[in-house]
Amino acid sequence: MNRDEFAELAVSYLDELTAFALRLTSNAADADDLVQMAFERAFRAWSTLREPGACRTWLFRIARNAFLNERRARNARPELQLVEFDPLRDLPVVPAEAVERLDARALEEALSTLAAEQRETLLLSDLWGFTYDEIAEITGVPTGTVRSRIARARGRIIAHLGEASEGRRRRRRSP
Amino acid sequence: MTCAQMREQLSAWVDGELPHDLTAAVDSHLASCVSCRTHARSMRALKHVIAQLPSREAPPGAVRARVEGLRFRSGRTRVARAVAWLASAVAAAALVWAAVQMRDRVPPSSHELAEELVADHLRSVPEVMPAEVTSQNPDDVRRFFAERVPFRPVAPVLPGARLLGGRLCRINGTRSQLLFYETHGQTLSLFISPAPLDTEGCEAARGNHICGRMVGRLALMLVGNLPSETLQQLLADAAL
Ligand SMILES: [Zn+2]
Numbered sequence: 026m027n028r029d030e031f032a033e034l035a036v037s038y039l040d041e042l043t044a045f046a047l048r049l050t051s052n053a054a055d056a057d058d059l060v061q062m063a064f065e066r067a068f069r070a071w072s073t074l075r076e077p078g079a080c081r082t083w084l085f086r087i088a089r090n091a092f093l094n095e096r097r098a099r100n101a102r103p104e105l106q107l108v109e110f111d112p113l114r115d116l117p118v119v120p121a122e123a124v125e126r127l128d129a130r131a132l133e134e135a136l137s138t139l140a141a142e143q144r145e146t147l148l149l150s151d152l153w154g155f156t157y158d159e160i161a162e163i164t165g166v167p168t169g170t171v172r173s174r175i176a177r178a179r180g181r182i183i184a185h186l187g188e189a190s191e192g193r194r195r196r197r198r199s200p
Numbered sequence: 201m202t203c204a205q206m207r208e209q210l211s212a213w214v215d216g217e218l219p220h221d222l223t224a225a226v227d228s229h230l231a232s233c234v235s236c237r238t239h240a241r242s243m244r245a246l247k248h249v250i251a252q253l254p255s256r257e258a259p260p261g262a263v264r265a266r267v268e269g270l271r272f273r274s275g276r277t278r279v280a281r282a283v284a285w286l287a288s289a290v291a292a293a294a295l296v297w298a299a300v301q302m303r304d305r306v307p308p309s310s311h312e313l314a315e316e317l318v319a320d321h322l323r324s325v326p327e328v329m330p331a332e333v334t335s336q337n338p339d340d341v342r343r344f345f346a347e348r349v350p351f352r353p354v355a356p357v358l359p360g361a362r363l364l365g366g367r368l369c370r371i372n373g374t375r376s377q378l379l380f381y382e383t384h385g386q387t388l389s390l391f392i393s394p395a396p397l398d399t400e401g402c403e404a405a406r407g408n409h410i411c412g413r414m415v416g417r418l419a420l421m422l423v424g425n426l427p428s429e430t431l432q433q434l435l436a437d438a439a440l
Contacts, residue, residue, distance in 0.1 A: 032271040039267055040256035047257055053375050057263045068270040113207040118238050124245035129347070132249055150215060151250035157217050176211035179243050 031071045034080050035064065041081075041153065042088055048148060049092045059095070063088035082155065086163045089145075112180035117187030124186065135182045143178035150175055201229050206236050214243045254347045258332065258368065313371075318405040320369065320378070321389035321423040331365035331380060341366055341379065349375045351394040354418065356438040361388065371395055383434070388424035395419065402428035411435055 026034075042063060046056035066087050074083055127135070136144050142164070149160045150171075157175075161168045201209075206229055212218045213226045230237050259267075333344035338355035341363065345353030348368055354377070355363065361383035369378040369391065376393035394417060402411040409428040412421045413435045420438065422431045 029271075036267060036271065039264065040258055043259040043263070044255055044257040053370060056257075057260060060259055060263055061266050064267045064270055114204070116207060116239060118235060119242050120238065121241035121245040124242050124249060127249050129253060132253065136250075148250065151247045152253055152255045154251075157212075157215070172212050172217065173208075175215070176208060179211050179246055180207070182246060183239075183242055 026074070026077050028071065030077070031074065031080070032068070034077055035067055035071070035084060038081050038084050039064075042084055045085060045153070046088055046092070048145070049089065059088060059092055062091045062095075066091060082159045082162050085149070085153070085155075086165075089163060112177055112184045115184075116180055117184060117191070119183050119186045119190070123190065124183075127186075135185050138185050139178050139181055143174050143181065146171055146174040147178040201225050203233060203236055206233070207239065210236065210240050211243055214240060214247060257348070260368065260370065314403040314410045315405045317371075317389075317391055317421055318408045318410055318423055320391075321408065322406065325380060325387045325389060332367040334365040336363050338363060345377050349377055349394075351418065353377055354392060354440050355379060356390070356420070356440050358383070358388075358390075358434045359437045359439075361434060384426060384430075386424050386426055388422060388426070388431075388434075391419075391421040391423070393419045393421075402432060404428070413438075415440060 039060070043056060043060050046059040046063070047053065050056045050059055063084065067084055070087075074080060136147075139147070146160055146164065149155045149163060150157070155163065157168050157171045160171045164171070206226065209218060209222055209226050213223065218226065230240060258264075333341055335341055335344075338357065341355040342353050344366065345368070355366075356379075357363075358381055361381040364380040364382055364387070366377060366379040369376050371391060371393040374393060374395045376391060376395075379390040379392065381388045381390060400412055400414070402409055404410075408423055408425050409431050410421055410423045411428055411431040412419060414420070415438070420435060422435050424431060
């Protein structure tokens, strides 16, 4: 792959990287800066990329690392890690039809209840279609961790939907 | 396999990420267990609804121009013409970029904002820069902005003015709508932002007028080379 071929390929992922950056930063101005920073880095290091097929994964990883470096520089405090209950243990039964009815807003709300790394892993899988191995590459964790994060993210969302519909039912019963 | 062990595997099974032997075990459990089958179906439904969220976002023109510019920075194979064209595109984009940066840092006074919006109007009307959505149909225009702005987008009908299209812009760092209309042989820019702005009334800047009106929680700011009374009347009659 020569530089022109790399450039052509990399720029074709610009819109996806922008959406990913918006998810990471949740702020349009920071996302724009992040996208530029990521592409600047990628264009400096493009010759280390051997395989064109790995380009998309590689760009997502660069963007994510750039974001983490920025955040670390801005905010030196270590992040608080919460020990979460295992949502898979008492998973409520939520029919698929109830999940299919979710509109974008309700889905975003459910996603917002996830821990950041669960949400990120789930979106890399379901929104951008990366495989578990590719997500491991992007996020720098073992594939087993990716598998478990995705399972727990889904369990958490389904548990959230179960609680929400339980809440509605209870409100209906007691006016 | 028990149902509890099953839950661990179901999610990877939905993704086709289980090794063969486990896949077979899950298949046979699902064949005989209604509750795990329901879980599998709801996990798959979840995967489908997430896949329908937007996975792409058009970056602002300035960001695209900068990224495109990286292509040519040290490439020696391109003809000088391409570089020259790009240099001018980047220069134009840098102007927009500078304005955006400035707006992000401090909320500008209403006069500064008026100046900037007029400047944006002058350099982004469709005659100068192609619109991102070109349509006279308010539904098409609204659809373009859905998911791109953090509020329910609108495409007001201005009596006597024809909708041309629009593009994404940012005001005080918030993604906002910029719509174009044509009336009396002039192109008008209508900025629509969810940010609380000091917008009531009209101002003059660079030979243009800008008038503002709050509609619900949205600030509408109409810019053009027409008398301020005309702009104000158009805004007053605007039907969301
Ligand atoms: Zn079971």
